[in-house]
Amino acid sequence: MAGTEGARWWIEVNQADTAAYTRTGAETFISKASDSEANGGVVDISATCSSGDSILKKSGSGFFRGLGKKKKSSSSIGDEGTRDASLQPGSDAAGSSTAEAHTDEVVKAKKKGMSGLLSLGRRLKSAGSLSEQAYEMSVQAAAAESADTESYMEEPWRHVGGLLGRVKRQKERRREVEAADKDDAAAANDGTHTAHGRDQDQEASAAADGDESPYAAAAAAAGAESPCAAAAAGGHISAHHGSAAEAVAERRAVYGLAAGGSQGSELDAADAEAAHQETGSSAADEQGVQQTGEAEEEREYVHAEHDGQATPGQGMFGLLGRVRSGSFSGLLGKPMDEQQQEAEREAAEAAAAAQAEAAAVAAAAAAEAAMRLEPEKEPPIRKFPRGFMWGTATSAYQIEGGYLDEGKALSIWDAFCHTPGKISGNANADISTCHYYRFKEDVALMKAMGVKYYRMSIAWSRILPNGRGKVNERGVAFYNRVLDELIASRIMPVVTLYHWDLPLALQIEEDGWMNPKIIDHFVKYAKVCFTRFGDRVKYWITVNEPWCAAVLGHDSGGQHAPGRNVDPSREVYRVAHHMLIAHGRTYQMYQRAFKRKQRGKLGLALNGDWYEAKPAADLGEQRCNEKAAERALEFSVGWFARPVYQGDYPSLMRERCGNRLPRFTAEQRAMLVGSADFFGLNHYSSHLCEQPAWYKELAPQQDEAEREGKLMKLDAQLERIMTSVTGGKPAESEIQEGDVAEPAEQKVQLVDADDDIPEDPYIESTGYWQDISVDQSDDDVWKTTDMGWGVYPEGIRKMLNYIQKEFNPRGGIIITENGCAVAEDDEEEALKDIERAVYLKRYLTEVHKAVLHDSVDVRGYFVWSLLDNFEWGYGFQKKFGLHYVDMQTLERIPKLSANWYAEVIRKNRLESSAGS
Numbered sequence: 001m002a003g004t005e006g007a008r009w010w011i012e013v014n015q016a017d018t019a020a021y022t023r024t025g026a027e028t029f030i031s032k033a034s035d036s037e038a039n040g041g042v043v044d045i046s047a048t049c050s051s052g053d054s055i056l057k058k059s060g061s062g063f064f065r066g067l068g069k070k071k072k073s074s075s076s077i078g079d080e081g082t083r084d085a086s087l088q089p090g091s092d093a094a095g096s097s098t099a100e101a102h103t104d105e106v107v108k109a110k111k112k113g114m115s116g117l118l119s120l121g122r123r124l125k126s127a128g129s130l131s132e133q134a135y136e137m138s139v140q141a142a143a144a145e146s147a148d149t150e151s152y153m154e155e156p157w158r159h160v161g162g163l164l165g166r167v168k169r170q171k172e173r174r175r176e177v178e179a180a181d182k183d184d185a186a187a188a189n190d191g192t193h194t195a196h197g198r199d200q201d202q203e204a205s206a207a208a209d210g211d212e213s214p215y216a217a218a219a220a221a222a223g224a225e226s227p228c229a230a231a232a233a234g235g236h237i238s239a240h241h242g243s244a245a246e247a248v249a250e251r252r253a254v255y256g257l258a259a260g261g262s263q264g265s266e267l268d269a270a271d272a273e274a275a276h277q278e279t280g281s282s283a284a285d286e287q288g289v290q291q292t293g294e295a296e297e298e299r300e301y302v303h304a305e306h307d308g309q310a311t312p313g314q315g316m317f318g319l320l321g322r323v324r325s326g327s328f329s330g331l332l333g334k335p336m337d338e339q340q341q342e343a344e345r346e347a348a349e350a351a352a353a354a355q356a357e358a359a360a361v362a363a364a365a366a367a368e369a370a371m372r373l374e375p376e377k378e379p380p381i382r383k384f385p386r387g388f389m390w391g392t393a394t395s396a397y398q399i400e401g402g403y404l405d406e407g408k409a410l411s412i413w414d415a416f417c418h419t420p421g422k423i424s425g426n427a428n429a430d431i432s433t434c435h436y437y438r439f440k441e442d443v444a445l446m447k448a449m450g451v452k453y454y455r456m457s458i459a460w461s462r463i464l465p466n467g468r469g470k471v472n473e474r475g476v477a478f479y480n481r482v483l484d485e486l487i488a489s490r491i492m493p494v495v496t497l498y499h500w501d502l503p504l505a506l507q508i509e510e511d512g513w514m515n516p517k518i519i520d521h522f523v524k525y526a527k528v529c530f531t532r533f534g535d536r537v538k539y540w541i542t543v544n545e546p547w548c549a550a551v552l553g554h555d556s557g558g559q560h561a562p563g564r565n566v567d568p569s570r571e572v573y574r575v576a577h578h579m580l581i582a583h584g585r586t587y588q589m590y591q592r593a594f595k596r597k598q599r600g601k602l603g604l605a606l607n608g609d610w611y612e613a614k615p616a617a618d619l620g621e622q623r624c625n626e627k628a629a630e631r632a633l634e635f636s637v638g639w640f641a642r643p644v645y646q647g648d649y650p651s652l653m654r655e656r657c658g659n660r661l662p663r664f665t666a667e668q669r670a671m672l673v674g675s676a677d678f679f680g681l682n683h684y685s686s687h688l689c690e691q692p693a694w695y696k697e698l699a700p701q702q703d704e705a706e707r708e709g710k711l712m713k714l715d716a717q718l719e720r721i722m723t724s725v726t727g728g729k730p731a732e733s734e735i736q737e738g739d740v741a742e743p744a745e746q747k748v749q750l751v752d753a754d755d756d757i758p759e760d761p762y763i764e765s766t767g768y769w770q771d772i773s774v775d776q777s778d779d780d781v782w783k784t785t786d787m788g789w790g791v792y793p794e795g796i797r798k799m800l801n802y803i804q805k806e807f808n809p810r811g812g813i814i815i816t817e818n819g820c821a822v823a824e825d826d827e828e829e830a831l832k833d834i835e836r837a838v839y840l841k842r843y844l845t846e847v848h849k850a851v852l853h854d855s856v857d858v859r860g861y862f863v864w865s866l867l868d869n870f871e872w873g874y875g876f877q878k879k880f881g882l883h884y885v886d887m888q889t890l891e892r893i894p895k896l897s898a899n900w901y902a903e904v905i906r907k908n909r910l911e912s913s914a915g916s
Contacts, residue, residue: 389860391453402436409465416561427875467503568767605680610795678811686795812857819864
């Protein structure tokens, strides 16, 4: 990929975090906030900083004061009043200093509440420690401060904490008033206390607590200034008058007399008369104040009657709401007639139906979500488990060369490549990358990358040239040198015994994997390898991708060696059957003869692309597509994994293939179950599945036209299907994302060798592709690699979840192959393989999600491949390597992806760039 698209992919891999804050802008913002604080102004945030700046954390409390968010608590009222009193012009200096000398007493008094402060003030004044002038000036200062801070004293009336919370606060205020009354009686002989001072201090306390008096609330609702503010502004209603009237209104609220009532009416009248006498206010002034208060009280009364709830002005006796009729009809409402009751019933039924419909929709959404893997918010760092196996992978035939050197004999791939027309450009792997003579250089490349594991394969025909008989010691010596070099470089080898290069002698003389004798030959070959190399090899893979060897080698027109296409409806299953038994026998032999001493692990490497249903508007069609996706999974991964983990082939395969599918004996089943110490997964792509138009569940009888139609469809379908396998023909379109159908739970039905099996439901089956009957298509939104395979990273996560759920493999899952082919026309373009680095990052991200969020037991990850090499039917046209290889000079050069992968290995984690 080049040009604009290539630059975009480069950004996804290497874009640095550019979300740093601008220091200069932050300092400017703080400076403006400080200036605004000093001037009492408000800072315009949008004009000074961007949305990403974290200035709020740096500007301190002054910033919030600059925004006008003034907040005071009752614990600071004493200090505020004392400080402001000392700043008033003409204040008594002696009184101010005396007040400061009693700071400790003030603190103790504040802890007791407002009554403590009042008592302290009276005691100081009685003792002569506080002059009359200082006392009066402090009162005026409190009034002035109330005027300055009316913005928070005159907040709209709020039902804070509900009615019960307000009643509790009113009770507390009543106790304070009663305590103040007792202090008044104690100080009556001194003649220094007035109702004016007590009421004004009480209002200041209520304002500081953030719990406004009913009178102040009524004034705010009417748009009038508070009495304290009016006094500070020089209004004709004095602070004395306002304080006295406010005290009366507050006491009415406390005792439930906001709207007038019988309870406490005498006390209320007495309080009003006493307040009038103490303040010396005129009857006209008091009447004006009372009229204002009564108007607000009436509004509160009407509001309470409408809501059936007490308002703040009603006090503790107004909880149920006072109704004018004197009965509960205002609260409970009038009896409903039958028509109204019927209407309400219909409304309730409609609401219930709507609720049920909403619940059904929610259940459907939950079911759909359960079938999907919802994306999680990407963290900046994705750390992998400690000891995670980071590695690269190759195979002997693809990189070694030296195809007849030092006693090696021909393999089926040597013969296949030398058959004209089988390989693109008539290429062969006679020399390939010449790893046979340059293995030390290749090990050094891995060491430089920090690779901890290296997956390689052994050429069967290099150890046993004829597949059986005498051992080729020079071949054994070569692999000893490779293993020793790996161990010296602290790289753990993971060795595959069979990576498709069967000795040609076994194919010609015994029909290769078609003959059950191959099982004994393979077990003997494996025993030689365990004996000669087992002291240094702790991970063994018996067979790599048996699906490819069976289907591509014995069906599909002979795409792979040995290129058979004689009886694909039976040969593919026979070959796979023998490979499975050979694996089980080898595992059993290792457990008995080598496990205790060598302590190694054995497993299979299965190719497992992800298959999901192609979305369809019709529900019936969608279900058919889901069944098609299930068949694809069972005829690929389930074909080989279920015998190893559950003892037999999938029931679905048995139903579709009938007696063409071989049977295991009871002994073979017992040998196979549990014959893997880990699950090896080779994953590259994903596919959308749909049921073909010619599909039938069973077709015991077919006319000629129907059979010809099937064959024509199969030929067209084969071109698309081959995009999913290594060495297939390139696809012309891209594979894309689609909705996921959760694979149905598949159980295995055990079949003994002597059990009756139904006749082949497809008597004239054309082979594997008709048995599976899945039409694979591509979605247009996915990217594709140079192989034409869809890039759908979520597919590997879904496949990992499928394996974990279906098989729960002992020893976890090792991703033994994952990578992509990138078009690289020259060395310069090859070294900047941004597309490959992005591919690896995206797939590794999904692997990490499977581990972190889905609890899938993934133990390792191997990139295919270490080097650009011979890519089977494509020759050297497709490049999978982390290192560029000049096929003329055989020079190796690390690509960008090699350096990126080295960083991942070194840190054992993925790091997300900003914007990626």
